Amino acid sequence: MTDAAAPASETPLIAARGISKSFAGVEVLRDVDLDLKRGEIHALLGENGAGKSTFAKILAGVHRPTRGTVALNGQPVDISSPIVAQKLGITLIHQEPISFPDLSVAENLVLGRTGGSPLGRVPWTEMTREARRLMDLLGVKMDVTKPMRGLSIADQQMVEIARALASDSRLIIMDEPTAPLTPKEVDTLFTIARRLRDEGRTIVFISHRLEEVRMLCDRVTIFRDGNKIATDTIGNLTDADIIRLMIGRPLREYLHKTRAAIGDVALKVDNLTSPGLFSDISFEVRKGEIVGLGGLVGAGRTDVARALFGVVPAASGTVAIDGKTVSIRQPSQAIDLGLAYVSEDRAVSGIFRTLSVEENITAAVPSQIAPGGVIRRAIEKALASESVRKLRIRLASLRQPIGELSGGNQQKAILARWLLTDPSVLILDEPTRGIDIGVKAEFYEMIGELAASGRAILLISSELPELLALCDRVLVMSEGRLTANIPRADATQESIMHAAVPRTRVAA
Amino acid sequence: MNAVKSIMLRREMGIFVAIIVFCIIVGLIKPRFLALDNLRVIMLFVPLIMIAAMGEMLVIIARHVDLSVGSSLGFAAMMTALMFKTYPDVPLVLGFAVAIGIGAVLGFINGLTVIVFRLPAIIVTLGTLYLYRGLTFIASGAKQIDRQYIPGPLKAMSANAPNYWLPWIVVIAVAVVLLTYWFANHSRLGRQVYALGSNPSAAPLRGIPVTAVTLTVFSISGALAGLAGIMYASRWGFVNPSNTGWGFEFQVIAAVVIGGVSINGGVGSVLGVVLGVLLLGCVSAALPLLGIPGTVQSAIYGLVIIVALVIDQSVRERGIQALTTARGART
Numbered sequence: 001m002t003d004a005a006a007p008a009s010e011t012p013l014i015a016a017r018g019i020s021k022s023f024a025g026v027e028v029l030r031d032v033d034l035d036l037k038r039g040e041i042h043a044l045l046g047e048n049g050a051g052k053s054t055f056a057k058i059l060a061g062v063h064r065p066t067r068g069t070v071a072l073n074g075q076p077v078d079i080s081s082p083i084v085a086q087k088l089g090i091t092l093i094h095q096e097p098i099s100f101p102d103l104s105v106a107e108n109l110v111l112g113r114t115g116g117s118p119l120g121r122v123p124w125t126e127m128t129r130e131a132r133r134l135m136d137l138l139g140v141k142m143d144v145t146k147p148m149r150g151l152s153i154a155d156q157q158m159v160e161i162a163r164a165l166a167s168d169s170r171l172i173i174m175d176e177p178t179a180p181l182t183p184k185e186v187d188t189l190f191t192i193a194r195r196l197r198d199e200g201r202t203i204v205f206i207s208h209r210l211e212e213v214r215m216l217c218d219r220v221t222i223f224r225d226g227n228k229i230a231t232d233t234i235g236n237l238t239d240a241d242i243i244r245l246m247i248g249r250p251l252r253e254y255l256h257k258t259r260a261a262i263g264d265v266a267l268k269v270d271n272l273t274s275p276g277l278f279s280d281i282s283f284e285v286r287k288g289e290i291v292g293l294g295g296l297v298g299a300g301r302t303d304v305a306r307a308l309f310g311v312v313p314a315a316s317g318t319v320a321i322d323g324k325t326v327s328i329r330q331p332s333q334a335i336d337l338g339l340a341y342v343s344e345d346r347a348v349s350g351i352f353r354t355l356s357v358e359e360n361i362t363a364a365v366p367s368q369i370a371p372g373g374v375i376r377r378a379i380e381k382a383l384a385s386e387s388v389r390k391l392r393i394r395l396a397s398l399r400q401p402i403g404e405l406s407g408g409n410q411q412k413a414i415l416a417r418w419l420l421t422d423p424s425v426l427i428l429d430e431p432t433r434g435i436d437i438g439v440k441a442e443f444y445e446m447i448g449e450l451a452a453s454g455r456a457i458l459l460i461s462s463e464l465p466e467l468l469a470l471c472d473r474v475l476v477m478s479e480g481r482l483t484a485n486i487p488r489a490d491a492t493q494e495s496i497m498h499a500a501v502p503r504t505r506v507a508a
Numbered sequence: 509m510n511a512v513k514s515i516m517l518r519r520e521m522g523i524f525v526a527i528i529v530f531c532i533i534v535g536l537i538k539p540r541f542l543a544l545d546n547l548r549v550i551m552l553f554v555p556l557i558m559i560a561a562m563g564e565m566l567v568i569i570a571r572h573v574d575l576s577v578g579s580s581l582g583f584a585a586m587m588t589a590l591m592f593k594t595y596p597d598v599p600l601v602l603g604f605a606v607a608i609g610i611g612a613v614l615g616f617i618n619g620l621t622v623i624v625f626r627l628p629a630i631i632v633t634l635g636t637l638y639l640y641r642g643l644t645f646i647a648s649g650a651k652q653i654d655r656q657y658i659p660g661p662l663k664a665m666s667a668n669a670p671n672y673w674l675p676w677i678v679v680i681a682v683a684v685v686l687l688t689y690w691f692a693n694h695s696r697l698g699r700q701v702y703a704l705g706s707n708p709s710a711a712p713l714r715g716i717p718v719t720a721v722t723l724t725v726f727s728i729s730g731a732l733a734g735l736a737g738i739m740y741a742s743r744w745g746f747v748n749p750s751n752t753g754w755g756f757e758f759q760v761i762a763a764v765v766i767g768g769v770s771i772n773g774g775v776g777s778v779l780g781v782v783l784g785v786l787l788l789g790c791v792s793a794a795l796p797l798l799g800i801p802g803t804v805q806s807a808i809y810g811l812v813i814i815v816a817l818v819i820d821q822s823v824r825e826r827g828i829q830a831l832t833t834a835r836g837a838r839t
Contacts, residue, residue, distance in 0.1 A: 062713060083715040098710035100703045102774035111703055111714055118697035118720070 011074040013038045013171060013202050014059065019068035021054055029054050032068070032228045034221055036171065041193060041203040043213040043234070046223030046246055047438060052206055055223070056173045059204075060092030061085035089170035091163070093177055097156040101149035106131035108148055109163050134162040139188045152298055157181060161189065165196075172196065173204040178212055179433060182296040183497070190216050210239050222246055262472065263287035265323065266456035267425045269308070272317035277303040278480040281317070285425065285456040290447065292471035292491075293460045295500045300480040301460045302344050305427045309341040310334045321425065335364060340423035342414055344430045344460070350414045353403040357395055358384040360402045360413050365420045387416035392442060408439030415446070426450060429460045444470060464493045476500050523766060523783045526816045527790060534794045541797055552666060552743065554789040555681035556581075558782065560736045560760045561767075562688040563615075563729030565781045568764055569692075570725045571705040571773025572629035576618060577733040578756030579640035582749070584610040585737030586644045589653035589747040592662075600661055607738035608731045614640055615730020619723040629726075637757065644749045652748040658741050666743040677739050684732065689778040701725055705773025763788045766816045787816055 012035035021029040029051040036042055044052040057063045059070065061079040069076055072088055079085050085092070099108050106128045131144040140158045148156060157177060164172045174193075178186045193203050193216060207213055213220060214234060221231040222245045229245050237245075265284045272281040278300035285291045293301050307314040310328040318325050321337050328334045334341070343350050352360055361384045362369045369380040384398050391412045395405055402410055411431060418426065428447070432440045447470060451457050461467050467474050474491045476484040476499035484499030535542040560577050567574045588607040591598060614636070621632045655663075665676035691698040700721050704711045711718050733753075741747050767784025769776030791812045795805045 082713045086715055094713070098707065098713060100706035100710065100714075100774070102706040103699070103702055107699060107703075111699065111716070118695070118700075118724075119691075120696045122694050122696055122699055124694075 012036055013073060015071040015074070016055075016059070017069050017071075019055065019058060019065045019070070021051075021058060021063060022066045027066075028226050029058075029065075030226045032223075034228060034231065036202050036204065037219075038202055039197055039200045040218045041197050041205055041216055043217040043220040044204060044206045044223065045210075045213065045220055045242060046229075050223040050246070051226040052223045053175055056092060056175055056204060056206060059085070059171070060090055060173060062092065086167060086169075089168070090173070091167055091169040091171070092173045092175065093157075093160045093164055094175055097160050099148045099156055099159065102147055104147055105135075105142060105144040105151070105159055108159055109134060109144075109166050130166070131162075134166055135159075137165065138162055138192065140185075158185070161192070165192075169201065171202045171204065173206070175206045176208065177205075178207060178209065182298075183501075186212070210242060214239075262289050263454060266321065267308075267458070268320040268323075270318045270320075272304065272307060272314045272319065274303060274307055274312070274314040277312075278307075278477070281477075281482050283475055283482065283485065285458055287424075287454045287456050288451050289473070290451045290457045290459055290471045292467035292474040293458060293477065294462070294464070294467050294474055294496045295477035295483075297462060299477040299500065301477050302429055303480075304477070305341060305343075305429050305458070305460060308334070308427060309339060311341075335421055338422070338424035339427065340364075340418035340421055340425070341427045342411075342418055342429060342431055344433070351402050351410055354401050356399045357388070357393070357402050357405065357413055358398040361387050361416045362420065364417050368420070383420060384416075387413075387420065391416050391419075391446065406435075408435035411435055411443075412439070415443075419450075423455065425456045425458070427458045427460070430462065431459070432461070432463070432466065464496055467491070467496065468493070520768060520777060520780045520783055522819050522822070523768060523780060523787060523816060526819045527783060527787050530787065530790055530794070530812070534790075534798065538794075538797050541794055546793060546797070550786075550789040550793045551678055552675065553792055554785055555677040556736045556739055556743065557756075557759050557763055557788065558681045558785045559684045559732050559739070560729075560756065561763045561781050561785050562684055562778070563725075563732035564760045564764045565767070565769050565776055565778070566688070566692065566698075566701055566725040567629070567729045568761075568769050568771060569705045569773060569776045570701050570721060571708055572622065572722070572725065573633065573761070573771075574615070574618060574726060574729045575630065575633040575757050575761075576614065576636040576640055577729060577736075577760050578753040578758075579637045579644070580611050580614040580730050580733035581737040581740060581753035581756055582747075583614060583640045583644045583647070583737075584608075584734035585740050585747045585752050586648050586653070586749060588738050589657060589741055590647065592659055593653055593657040596657070596659070600659060603659070603662065603738055604735070607734040609734070611734020611737065612727045612731035615726040615728065615733070616723060618730065619726030622726070623719050623722055641750075641754075644752075648747075648749045650749055652746055653741075655745045658745050658747075662738070662742045663745050666739070677742060680735070680739065684735070685778060685782060692778055697721065697724060702774055705775075707774070759788060762813050766813060784816075787812075 014034075014036040016032060016034045019029060019032040019034075020027065032051070032055060034055070044056065046052045054063060058065050059079065061082045061084050064080060070079060071077065077088060079088065079090070082092075100111065103111070109131045110127050128144055135142055135144060135158070138158055138161060140155065142151070142155055142158075148159065151159070161174075161177065177189060181189065193205070197203055205213065205217055217234050219231060220234050220237065220242070222229045222242065224246060264287055266287045268284040270282050273279040281304055283291070293304070295301050303312070306312050308319060308328070310330045310333055313329050319328060320326065321339070326333075326337055328337065328339075331341075352363065358380055362380050365383070369375055369383065381398065387393070388395065388398065393405075393409050393412045393416065395409060402413055405413065415431070431447075432443050435443070444466075447457060447459065459467070459471060468491055471491070472488050474484070474486045474488075474496055475482055476486065476496055478500050484495070486495055486499070531542065540546060560581065564574055564577060584607045587610050588603050591606055592603060618629070618633050618636055621627060621636075622629050625632075667675060692701070693699075697720075700716050701724075703714070703716050704718060704721050708718075737753065740752055763784040764776070764781055765771060765784070766787060767776070767781035769781060791809060795808060800808060
């Protein structure tokens, strides 16, 4: 395989020609030609909806192209299903980790591996041993006999990656694998990705984070609106080039916050504790202030937000809103007190997928749309269309199921829902995860405007540039405790990371 | 200590506690309930439901449901009895093969309809519940097959005489339970059933043969209903087009759900279902013994099922709580 003299090494591993794909008459991919070489890490970049994920799914047999051919090692192949892809040595690690939550980690790793009779014995002992070996390889400590349910997203992702290693794939496609990982886990992943590349495997890496792409990848291909715009060695392109190619226009400086006048304390939290999740959390957020809450995934930030909003009330500690001590035991009380919470995982706890955009937007204000218990369609429509206009939500119709919108527009609709409740305190939990650079910029503007209008904002984010650019102050959590309260002037990537990394790991 | 704790945290614990509590209460009121001869009553009630429940369990774990088990039982029993009536000399083994085979075909039809037309199983099997019952009437000319046509050796398999301490139908049920246990936990296909129910949309992406798994669970459910059909003929000595298996699906599904199988798929154990069936058996044996009139029995029956589920739920929640605390302590 590494024999340089063999002409085969010049044949690309994958040669895709004229790949097009339409869904219900809408062309999402147009005549894409792309070669993937053996032993390279190849980035696919583009805004959401640019076609990079669709292209990846075609290679993985999830979708079949409407037109075009794929050759593997020079031989035309028909990747008609994920099973065929697997047999050909192609693994796709999905953006949303897919797993079987009721089965053990070990089973999730080996399931679907081909071969053996259907009534063949499941080799539990060997399976568990193999799973342990794979997780050790990734440097992840977990009990592989436990069910997947209850693992963090980061751990689930690790299992996905281990699964690709398990099936010894020649082409591993990672669709935004690093988004939920801690820096240490990202390092581990990159080390492993490089090792796999050096073994002659090909990695396709889809990410929104340019610095990661630069750190890891050899070549990059940029997609826009279903077209392949460019393929080049990463060294030949500057960040500005890449962004310009991705969005088709230069991006103006979006990370600039208009400072709002900071007023009285809107939210005051004292010694909030929830055993096993977080302890002794004390902080305040003033009107017009944007307070960031940084830390690693699993540090307990979301748990604090959920406690404040009454989803899982804290065991002890006090919360005061506008100077009055309140007891919030369930979300409806939180809403009445002027709190709003845009949750981290919109697919699970944010949207009503099959309901219309309109119904989703007005879901938190039943008394406004249904005075006396009967829904007035006219009011509902007026409120929703006003929101759509204000937040520039792109959609076909207000009656469209929200699940059909892009991630960024879904997120806007959820923000719109909470703005209708006219909240005085807004908790945003990873509001820009997985949304395009263009929509992100709009979000940043909106967050700035909301603060300027006198609302107190608690912004949970794992993206350091986001915290640095938007926040007046950055709180940092680590392993359930508040480890830093850094004013804007002193906040740097280093100071936040220093506080975010658990002590034991600093020592290591 | 850890082993004890892990047993206490198991889903099956709730239902086990429910059985014990129920038996103690009934035993205190009517000591005869705990006597050996009453155990035999339960032992003869249980096998039919047990066998069908094993199939239903697999179907529900795969996130489907089979409402047609009672009618499949009835049709298979009727066809087998008709065969015995027409050809009295056929060997008993053939009767079993025919009953199981017919049941498997009926189940296969259920599965195929679900797959081909992408219909929810609850609708498909609601339809076949009536379809298969109707076919039973047509095939039998709406006439009962009486005792004299059911082969003696078949009836003997359910004999409760002292020389048969373990009736054959109990042995068969135990064998089915053991086979199902092996299939569900140690065969590749069995684990794929759990995988499919746990996340149906992910299953095809992970190379789970969805069609094969679906057809398999429905066929097994049908085959076991067929087996229960011939055992019905053995147990009661007759097959009636309208009574045989009528309402049977209710008991089977109730036992499966009481046994902790999640109606949302992916979760469930053979042990749990066995306990679920046993609880139903205890209740059925207790009600007449307590002198509860037939008119009230079905209400009590339903109540007991709900109480069992409530106990199960609270035990499970405690288990989840214990697990989360344990996880919190780890970090």
